[in-house]
Amino acid sequence: MTVAWSARIPVMRRVRPGRVALIAFVVLVTVWLLLPTLAVIPLSFAGAPTFRFPPTSWSTEWYANLVHDGRWIRAFVTSLIVASLSAIVATVLGTAAALGMRGRFIGRQVMFVLLLAPMVVPVVIFAVAVYAVFLPWGLTGTLPGFVAAHCVLGIPFVFVTVAAGLEGMDPRLTDAAASLGASPIKAFRVITLPLIAPSMLTGALFAFMASFDETVVSIFLVTPARRTLPVTMYESMTREIDPTVAAAATVIFMGTTLLLIIGVLVQARRRTSHG
Amino acid sequence: MDSRLHMGIRSGVALELEALHKRYGDYVAVESVDLRADPGEFLTLLGPSGSGKTTTLNMIAGFVTPSSGRIQLDGGKIDHLPPHKRNIGMVFQHYALFPHMTAFENVAFPLKQRKCGGAEIRTRVLEALELVGLGDRAHSYPRQLSGGQQQRVALARAIVFRPSLLLMDEPLGALDRQLREHMQMEIKRIHVELGITFVYVTHDQEEALTMSDRVAIFNNGRIEQVGTASDVYDRPRTLFAAEFLGESNSLSVARTCQPGIAVVAGLDVPVRLPEDTQMPAGDGATVVIRPERLRAMPAGLERSPGTNALRGVVQRVVYLGSARRVDVEVSPWIHLSVREQSGMWSPVQKGDAVDIGWHPGDSVLLEQRTAPAIVTGAA
Numbered sequence A: 001m002t003v004a005w006s007a008r009i010p011v012m013r014r015v016r017p018g019r020v021a022l023i024a025f026v027v028l029v030t031v032w033l034l035l036p037t038l039a040v041i042p043l044s045f046a047g048a049p050t051f052r053f054p055p056t057s058w059s060t061e062w063y064a065n066l067v068h069d070g071r072w073i074r075a076f077v078t079s080l081i082v083a084s085l086s087a088i089v090a091t092v093l094g095t096a097a098a099l100g101m102r103g104r105f106i107g108r109q110v111m112f113v114l115l116l117a118p119m120v121v122p123v124v125i126f127a128v129a130v131y132a133v134f135l136p137w138g139l140t141g142t143l144p145g146f147v148a149a150h151c152v153l154g155i156p157f158v159f160v161t162v163a164a165g166l167e168g169m170d171p172r173l174t175d176a177a178a179s180l181g182a183s184p185i186k187a188f189r190v191i192t193l194p195l196i197a198p199s200m201l202t203g204a205l206f207a208f209m210a211s212f213d214e215t216v217v218s219i220f221l222v223t224p225a226r227r228t229l230p231v232t233m234y235e236s237m238t239r240e241i242d243p244t245v246a247a248a249a250t251v252i253f254m255g256t257t258l259l260l261i262i263g264v265l266v267q268a269r270r271r272t273s274h275g
Numbered sequence B: 001m002d003s004r005l006h007m008g009i010r011s012g013v014a015l016e017l018e019a020l021h022k023r024y025g026d027y028v029a030v031e032s033v034d035l036r037a038d039p040g041e042f043l044t045l046l047g048p049s050g051s052g053k054t055t056t057l058n059m060i061a062g063f064v065t066p067s068s069g070r071i072q073l074d075g076g077k078i079d080h081l082p083p084h085k086r087n088i089g090m091v092f093q094h095y096a097l098f099p100h101m102t103a104f105e106n107v108a109f110p111l112k113q114r115k116c117g118g119a120e121i122r123t124r125v126l127e128a129l130e131l132v133g134l135g136d137r138a139h140s141y142p143r144q145l146s147g148g149q150q151q152r153v154a155l156a157r158a159i160v161f162r163p164s165l166l167l168m169d170e171p172l173g174a175l176d177r178q179l180r181e182h183m184q185m186e187i188k189r190i191h192v193e194l195g196i197t198f199v200y201v202t203h204d205q206e207e208a209l210t211m212s213d214r215v216a217i218f219n220n221g222r223i224e225q226v227g228t229a230s231d232v233y234d235r236p237r238t239l240f241a242a243e244f245l246g247e248s249n250s251l252s253v254a255r256t257c258q259p260g261i262a263v264v265a266g267l268d269v270p271v272r273l274p275e276d277t278q279m280p281a282g283d284g285a286t287v288v289i290r291p292e293r294l295r296a297m298p299a300g301l302e303r304s305p306g307t308n309a310l311r312g313v314v315q316r317v318v319y320l321g322s323a324r325r326v327d328v329e330v331s332p333w334i335h336l337s338v339r340e341q342s343g344m345w346s347p348v349q350k351g352d353a354v355d356i357g358w359h360p361g362d363s364v365l366l367e368q369r370t371a372p373a374i375v376t377g378a379a
């Protein structure tokens, strides 16, 4: 599932006819984008093991299935661990990159393109490359392997949000801290870090989600013993026709929506408090 | 150096810059700057945009490493010290207050770095905020304060740890005129009260003249002249200094025939100079006179002996509020401006023939030729 990550809430002041039309159009597009995703919710409550839409009878059987089937639980836990670790690594590396990219230096443009490359390079190509490199090193199917591959996909998100956060910070604040007696490390800890923390948190959320719903790279890396949730869902869809996958999708949908809302709220709060 | 008249306990230290250079690639931002600030002195770096004032200040504070040269504080070298170990206070142009901390926390910051106790921090912070008149806004965040109030917090933060040197980079640049003038007085008051050495950067010449013990005039990364306000205003040593500080009239000199006399180019009129004037060895020279030192009077009137006089025609009279400016054409390429305080206006009007007179002691001879553009127009 894909969710637009740069969701912005428009601020409305006075309602004019043009605005009404615009709002109507936005609602239409939103519905069109969301409806297929939302269809999964009634499916997950279907009474029969089919994907007929709309369902003719109802049950919570598939949710029970989800909880009792160890396969789903294991996949969910694996995904959660992989996504959390990837988010942490991506946040550290992405923040470091954003800090390092401040100021002017030779090769900055090239570095910029390289840092954003994971967003642009087709995922399949990235997946094949990762597989080719990881296989001889025995990294496929391992936790470090998943984290290493997924954090690369998360870094651009962190880099972009933290760079934007740094942009809004007066570059002389750290000079001020130094003139007042704070060592560079201290100045980073008590001035820079608190000021970019909201950006880092937002970036971390995006990195988490980038890993959590990542399917293509994971398909190349999974082993029977270690599967992520999206891969399990994909396999469940291709092998057995069973609405359990709809139940899983609904749970993930709710989870990610919640995370997104938190992210947007954090951003909005940051804008009003330091704007 | 002679105007250290004000009282107050001197806790400031001497600052010495020796042959300071800063190059960025091929570009020279600061070139052989030699400068000394005496303990407790208010020294101002004055110069146009890009003249190297901030770069010099940043080298003193330690944010910029000099390409060569030495910086001494209280007789000891500080070149090797990182900024956080120099114990120099600094007020930045855009305040640089920490947005996530209240006024109190901002001012407490330097004391926390110095591991002061909680009770001591409290009293000293409130004392500093009191000194800048913000005792009641201790718990406001910077965004809740006006520009002037933010600047006061920045000032309190820079002095609360009792540095012996305070650097200020255009601290009033972002304030409106009235607030500026008020803050100028406040800063002077704090300077007298604390007795620490101030190095103040501005490109506002009026601010420099009214606030400083001494002014260093910067141009293209070099110091043109250092001296008291009246030194640099009344006895400029370079054309740049003369023209940057207020308005000035420049007369290009054709030759200097005998001691104390210069002949104005294109007029063949001799001009008397102050008696102690060193006559130039080379041939390019310029006589500079401030507009307020000139007197305009109807042509042909008796004039007192020993004064200088040039005849011309009034081209324009500009009303300035507290004064008026009379622009006179002496010849097609020589124009002079006369400034008359209100209440002391001469009875001349546009189109009148006038004699412009001035006391020889009010002319300054500079060993520099004016650029053609400057000959024709006194700002």
Ligand SMILES: Nc1ncnc2c1ncn2[C@@H]1O[C@H](COP(=O)(O)OP(=O)(O)OP(=O)(O)O)[C@@H](O)[C@H]1O
Pocket (backbone or CB within 6 Å): B024, B027, B028, B029, B047, B048, B049, B050, B051, B052, B053, B054, B055, B056, B203
């Ligand atoms: N990091 C840098 N890299 C390259 N050139 C620089 C750098 N910092 C300053 N300069 C140049 O050095 C010169 C002096 O700059 P500086 O900031 O000291 O001027 P200033 O006198 O403070 O001017 P202003 O009144 O505009 O603040 C300028 O021409 C500037 O472009």
Ligand SMILES: [Mg+2]
Pocket (backbone or CB within 6 Å): B053, B054, B055, B169
């Ligand atoms: Mg500057």
